[in-house]
Amino acid sequence: MRTKKTISELFSPLLVHEYLTNSALKFPDKTALVFEEKRYTYKDLDYLSDLLAIKLIKQGVKRQDRIIIWGENSHEVVLSIYATLKAGATFIVLNSLIKPPKFNYILKDSEPTIIIADSKLKDSVEIALQHYNKSVLVFYLGDSSEKINSLLSEGLKTDPSPEDFQLLTERKKSILDYDLAALIYTSGSTGEPKGVMSSHFNIVSAAKSIITYLNNTDEDIIIDVLPLSFDYGLYQVIMCFMYGGTIILEKSFLFPVEIIKKIENEKVTGFPIVPTILAMLLKLDKIKEYNLKTLRYISNTGAALPVEHIKKFRDLFPEIKIFSMFGLTECKRIAYLPPEDIDRKPGSVGKAMPNCEVFIVDENGKEVKPNIVGELVVRGSNVMRGYWNSEELTNQVFRKGWMQQERVLFTGDYFYKDEEGYLYFVGRKDDMIKTKGERVSPKELENILCSIEGVSEAAVIGVPDEIFGQAIKAFIVKKLNSQISENDILKYCKENVELFMIPKIIVFIESLPKNPNGKVDKKKLKEI
Incomplete structure (x- = not known):
C-alpha cells in the first residue's frame, strides 16, 4: 500500500548537509564513515555535526562566514565540514602540507571567522596570525577522543539545550541552495591561488551527475586515499553521504x-x-x-x-x-x-x-x-x-x-x-602545469625559485610524463659567481613548496630565451 507523502518529501533536499540527515533517517545504524579504528554510523555523524554546528553558531558564526579547516584527512575534518554547512557558513579545507606563504595568502583573501586546525599546525597558525590584523578564533583538532568536544575546547564544553537545537533548526531553515558552500583554492596563472566559489546547488548538481554515471547505490563502499582539500577526494565523502554508502577514509x-x-x-x-x-x-x-x-x-x-x-x-x-x-x-x-x-x-x-x-x-x-x-x-x-x-x-x-x-x-x-x-x-591554453593530479602555476613556482640566494632568473614548464601526466622542468640562471647546485634548489623547494610542486628536472642555463616584448619564450624552452 502506498503512503501519502508531504510536499516537502516530494522534493529532494538541495542542500549538501541535508543529504547526511536524510541518510541518517534512512540508515541510522549503518556505518557511514570508517577512519583508522573508528567507525561512525549515520546517526552518529548527523548528531555530532549538529552539536558542533551549535557550538559554531554560539561562537558567533553567521551565514556565509568562512571557516578554514586545515589538517590531514580525519573523521574530525569531515565533521567540521558538515558542521560548517549546518551553521550556514562556507568551508575551506586546506591540505596540511601547504606552506606558510600560501596559507598566509588564503587567510588574508578569505577572511575567516574561525580556523579549525590540526594541533600539529599550531605553530604555523600562530605565526600566520601575527601578521594578520583581524580577529579570528582558532580551535585545534584533538588527537584522540570520541567526543566532539575534543574539536573545540575552551568555553564549549557544556551540553546543548533544547533552545540550542531550536537555534540550529532556525539557522538551517535560513540557508539557501544559492548560498556559498565551499571555497576551494586552486593555483592560478597570476601566481596566487584562486578561490573557486561553489554553492550548495553547484555541488549537489555535480555530485548527482557523477553518482548517476558511476551507478552508485547504498551498497557501495568507497575507499578514499585522496586529500579532502582536493575536490576529487572531497566529493567522495559528499557523494557517499548522498546515496547512503560507506566511506573508508585514509590519510594517504x-x-x-x-x-x-x-x-x-x-x-x-x-x-x-x-x-x-x-x-x-x-x-x-x-x-x-x-x-x-x-x-x-x-x-x-x-x-x-x-x-x-x-x-x-x-x-x-x-x-x-x-x-x-x-x-x-x-x-x-x-x-x-x-x-x-x-x-x-x-x-x-x-x-x-x-x-x-x-x-x-x-x-x-x-x-x-x-x-x-x-x-x-x-x-x-x-x-x-x-x-x-x-x-x-x-x-x-x-x-x-x-x-x-x-x-x-x-x-x-x-x-x-x-x-x-x-x-x-x-x-x-596558458602555462598551467597539471602534475600528480594537481595544478601548478609556473609563475608561483618561478617566484619562489627566484627568491633563492644565488638564482638570477627562473622559468618553469611542464613536460610529458607517463606517470604524472606532466613533470615540472625548471630552468635556472645563476647569479654571477654563484655556486648554487641542483641539491640546493631541491632542498629549498622541499622546505618551501608542496611536494607536487618540486621540479623533477632542473637545468642550469646561461640566459633565458625571450621574445621581442622581453617575455620568456617558453616555446623555445620546450625545444631545449
Whole structure:
C-alpha cells in the first residue's frame, strides 16, 4: 500500500548537509564513515555535526562566514565540514602540507571567522596570525577522543539545550541552495591561488551527475586515499553521504599494500585514483594474489591514465570497470568515458556527463568541426559561481552564452572531438602545469625559485610524463659567481613548496630565451 507523502518529501533536499540527515533517517545504524579504528554510523555523524554546528553558531558564526579547516584527512575534518554547512557558513579545507606563504595568502583573501586546525599546525597558525590584523578564533583538532568536544575546547564544553537545537533548526531553515558552500583554492596563472566559489546547488548538481554515471547505490563502499582539500577526494565523502554508502577514509596512499589489504577486508566496491596511484599498484609484485572481487570500479581524473597502464590493469583485472574522467575545480567534472569504451578509445576522456554540455570553439567562439583543436567551453549547473574576491579573473573565464543573460565557462583547455563526439585533451591554453593530479602555476613556482640566494632568473614548464601526466622542468640562471647546485634548489623547494610542486628536472642555463616584448619564450624552452 502506498503512503501519502508531504510536499516537502516530494522534493529532494538541495542542500549538501541535508543529504547526511536524510541518510541518517534512512540508515541510522549503518556505518557511514570508517577512519583508522573508528567507525561512525549515520546517526552518529548527523548528531555530532549538529552539536558542533551549535557550538559554531554560539561562537558567533553567521551565514556565509568562512571557516578554514586545515589538517590531514580525519573523521574530525569531515565533521567540521558538515558542521560548517549546518551553521550556514562556507568551508575551506586546506591540505596540511601547504606552506606558510600560501596559507598566509588564503587567510588574508578569505577572511575567516574561525580556523579549525590540526594541533600539529599550531605553530604555523600562530605565526600566520601575527601578521594578520583581524580577529579570528582558532580551535585545534584533538588527537584522540570520541567526543566532539575534543574539536573545540575552551568555553564549549557544556551540553546543548533544547533552545540550542531550536537555534540550529532556525539557522538551517535560513540557508539557501544559492548560498556559498565551499571555497576551494586552486593555483592560478597570476601566481596566487584562486578561490573557486561553489554553492550548495553547484555541488549537489555535480555530485548527482557523477553518482548517476558511476551507478552508485547504498551498497557501495568507497575507499578514499585522496586529500579532502582536493575536490576529487572531497566529493567522495559528499557523494557517499548522498546515496547512503560507506566511506573508508585514509590519510594517504603512502602504504599501497595496506590499502590493498583494506580493499580486500572491507569488501570495497569503488576506488578513486590518480595516475600515480595506478602506477604504484602495478609495481606491486603480488597484487594479483589479493581478492579484489568486490571492487566494482576504479575512477581516474587529474591527468589521463597512460594507455599502457590501462592495458596492464585490464589484463590483471578484466572484471573491474575503469572510469576515465576529466574535470577542473571550476566545475568539478566535465566528462567521463564509459567503461565499455575504454579498450576502444583509451586515450579519450569520453563525453559530457549528465546535466552538462560542452563545446569546442575557435578563437572567435565559434564551434569547430570534428578533429579540429579548440578551447573547451562548459555550461551547466555544475559550473562555479566565480572566483572569490576577483571579479577581473571571473570575467576572464566567463563569457556570454547562447541564451539571454547566460554565462558559460571558457576553461582554457585545448581539446578536440572525434567523429563520434569523444573528447581528447590536448593541452592548456596558458602555462598551467597539471602534475600528480594537481595544478601548478609556473609563475608561483618561478617566484619562489627566484627568491633563492644565488638564482638570477627562473622559468618553469611542464613536460610529458607517463606517470604524472606532466613533470615540472625548471630552468635556472645563476647569479654571477654563484655556486648554487641542483641539491640546493631541491632542498629549498622541499622546505618551501608542496611536494607536487618540486621540479623533477632542473637545468642550469646561461640566459633565458625571450621574445621581442622581453617575455620568456617558453616555446623555445620546450625545444631545449
